[in-house]
Amino acid sequence: MNTTQPILELTRGRVVEAVHFGSIAIVDSKGKLLHSCGDPDMVAFLRSSAKPFQAIPFIERGGAEHFNFTQKELAISCASHETAQIHLDTVKAMQEKIGIHEDDLQCGAHMPGDSAMLRMVIQQGVTPTPNFNNCSGKHTAMLAHAKMRGLPLENYLDPSHPIQQDILAVLSEMCGIEKEKIELGIDGCSAPNFAIPLANAALGMARLCDPRGLSETRATACKKITSAMTTHPEMVGNYGEFDCELMTVGAGKIVTKRGAEGFQIVGLMPGVYGDNGVGIAFKVTDGDASRLNDELVSSARVRPAVALEILSQLKALDEAQLRSLSGFGPKKQLKNHRGLVTGESHPVFDLFS
Numbered sequence: 001m002n003t004t005q006p007i008l009e010l011t012r013g014r015v016v017e018a019v020h021f022g023s024i025a026i027v028d029s030k031g032k033l034l035h036s037c038g039d040p041d042m043v044a045f046l047r048s049s050a051k052p053f054q055a056i057p058f059i060e061r062g063g064a065e066h067f068n069f070t071q072k073e074l075a076i077s078c079a080s081h082e083t084a085q086i087h088l089d090t091v092k093a094m095q096e097k098i099g100i101h102e103d104d105l106q107c108g109a110h111m112p113g114d115s116a117m118l119r120m121v122i123q124q125g126v127t128p129t130p131n132f133n134n135c136s137g138k139h140t141a142m143l144a145h146a147k148m149r150g151l152p153l154e155n156y157l158d159p160s161h162p163i164q165q166d167i168l169a170v171l172s173e174m175c176g177i178e179k180e181k182i183e184l185g186i187d188g189c190s191a192p193n194f195a196i197p198l199a200n201a202a203l204g205m206a207r208l209c210d211p212r213g214l215s216e217t218r219a220t221a222c223k224k225i226t227s228a229m230t231t232h233p234e235m236v237g238n239y240g241e242f243d244c245e246l247m248t249v250g251a252g253k254i255v256t257k258r259g260a261e262g263f264q265i266v267g268l269m270p271g272v273y274g275d276n277g278v279g280i281a282f283k284v285t286d287g288d289a290s291r292l293n294d295e296l297v298s299s300a301r302v303r304p305a306v307a308l309e310i311l312s313q314l315k316a317l318d319e320a321q322l323r324s325l326s327g328f329g330p331k332k333q334l335k336n337h338r339g340l341v342t343g344e345s346h347p348v349f350d351l352f353s
Contacts, residue, residue, distance in 0.1 A: 004285050005038040008302050010334065011343040019348075020302045022262065022284040024310065025198035026351065029210035029270075029277040031176060033199055035314075035351035037282075041197040044283040045185055047259030049201070050194055051078045051138050052208055052225050053174055057166035058145040059221040066148050067097045074228035075235035076137035080258060082238035083112030083132045090235060091136045098144045105130035105139045106157050107189040114238055115296040135189035137235075142191070159184060159192045168192070173218075175204035188260060201265055202279035209255055209267035210277020226255050226267070240297070242304040242328050249321045256307070262288035264303045266311070273314050280310055301345065305329030309347035 004021040011017060023038030033040060046053075055077045058064075064074055073094050081087035095102060109128040112118045121128065130136060145163045146156045155161055159168075171194055172179040183195035209226060211219035229236050233247035236257065243256050246266075250256075255267040262284025270277050288302040309330040311317045317325075331346040 003039055004042070005349055007037065007282075007284070007306050007347060007349045008345060009348050010345045012334075013343060017343065020284055020286055020288070022282055022302070022306065023198055024280070024282040024306075024349070024351065025202045026278060026280050026310070026314075027199055027202035027206055028274065029203075029206040029212070029279075031203055034273075034278065035353055036199075037349045037351055040199045040202075042283060043183065043195050043197055044201075044263055045183075045187075045193050045195040045259070045261065046201055046265070047187060047193060047261060047263050048080045048135070049257045049259035049263050049265045049281075050171065051080070051135075052229065052255075052257055053171050053204060054078075054138060054167050054191075055141060055225055056170045056174070056218070056221050057163065058141055058148075059224055060170075060217050061145070061148070063141070063145055063148055064224065067094070067144055069094065069097070071228040072232045072235050073137075074224065075232040077141035078225060078229055078257065079137045079236045080134045080243075081137060081235060082114040082241060083117050083128075083134065084114035084238050085117065087114075087137075087235065087238075088117075088131055091131050091140055094137070094140045094144070098140070098147055100140070100143050100147065100153070102129055102131045102136070104143055104153055105133070105136055107133040107135050107139045107191070109133055113298055118296050133189060135187075135191070139189065139191070157191050164192055168194070171196075171204070174207050175200040198281040198283060201281035205255070205265045205267040205279030205281065206277045207279070208277075209279070210270050226269075227252075229255055229257075242300070242307070245325060245328070246304075246307070249317070249324055254311075254316070258300075258303060260287075262286065262303060264307055266307055268314075268316055272316050278314075280307075282306060282310070305332065305345060305347055306349075309349070310351065313351050 007022040008020040023042040025040035026035040187193035211222040233244040237243040266280040268278040
C-alpha cells in the first residue's frame with residue numbers, strides 16, 4: 001500500500017523548516033496509469049475541481065443553446081471565480097437570461113478574492129450577496145438546468161434531486177467508478193461533492209480532454225466545456241490566478257481546475273504528452289491553505305509549484321512557458337517583510353512510471 005510522499009519543502013538558511021506531503025496520479029484517456037507519486041488510489045474530495053464534470057449534464061441537454069449562454073458564461077459555470085466585476089456582471093447576465101434572481105442561489109456569500117473588489121467591499125461597507133460566492137456560476141447553471149426541465153428550484157442541491165443524480169451518474173461514467181463507491185459530502189457552497197481515488201479523477205480529466213470513444217453527445221459537451229475554459233480562463237479564476245495563467249500559457253492544450261483543501265486536476269490535450277489525452281490529479285495532504293499578502297492578493301503555496309513541476313517533468317511545457325509562469329514556481333525564493341531572502345520553496349518528488 002503506497003502512502004503520501006514529501007512533495008514540497010521550504011528551507012530557512014540551510015535547514016529544511018517545513019515539508020508538505022501529498023499524492024499524484026497521472027492517467028491517460030485509455031485508463032492507463034502513466035506515472036504516480038505517493039498513493040495514486042488515495043481517496044480525496046474533488047471539491048471545486050469537480051465543476052467541469054458538474055456542468056456536463058446541463059450542456060448535454062442543450063442548456064447552453066436553450067439560454068443562449070456565451071462561452072464566458074459557460075466558463076464561469078465551471079469556475080471558482082474571484083468576484084471581480086467581470087464575474088459579477090457575467091453571473092448577473094446569466095440569471096437575467098434564465099429568469100432567476102441571486103436570492104435563488106443556496107451557496108451562501110463570502111468576501112471576494114479579487115483584491116480591487118475586496119478593497120471596495122471593506123471601504124464602502126458592502127455586504128456580500130450570493131453572487132459574490134466563487135461558486136455562483138456553478139449554482140446559476142444548476143438552477144438553469146432545473147428550470148429548463150421544469151424541475152423544482154427550491155431543493156436543487158438535494159442529492160436526490162434529478163440534476164444532482166445526473167451529475168453523480170456523469171461523474172461515475174467519466175471517472176470509471178461505480179456510483180455506489182463514490183463518497184458524498186457537502187461542499188463549502190452547500191452542493192453535493194464527491195470523494196474518489198486520485199487515479200479515477202485523473203481518468204475523468206483525461207476523458208474530458210480526449211472524449212474519443214464517448215458518445216457523440218458526451219464528446220460534444222466535453223469539447224464545449226474545455227473550449228470555454230481555455231478561451232476564457234479569466235472566468236474560471238481571475239487574471240493573475242494560477243489556473244487562469246496556466247491555461248493562457250497552454251494556449252488551448254492545457255485545462256486545469258483547482259479545488260479546496262489542496263486538490264488540483266490538470267488535463268493535457270492529445271499530442272501534448274503522447275497521442276492520448278492525459279489527466280493529472282493530486283492532493284496536498286495538509287490542505288494547502290491560501291495566504292493573503294500585503295496587496296490583498298491570495299495565493300497557494302504548494303499546488304501551483306507542484307503542478308508546474310509535474311508538467312516540467314513530463315516536458316509538457318517548454319522553457320519559455322515555464323519562464324512566463326516562474327512567479328508560481330516550481331522553485332521560489334522566500335523573502336521576509338524587509339525583502340531579505342530567507343530561504344526557498346522547491347518540489348522534492350520524482351514521478352514514477
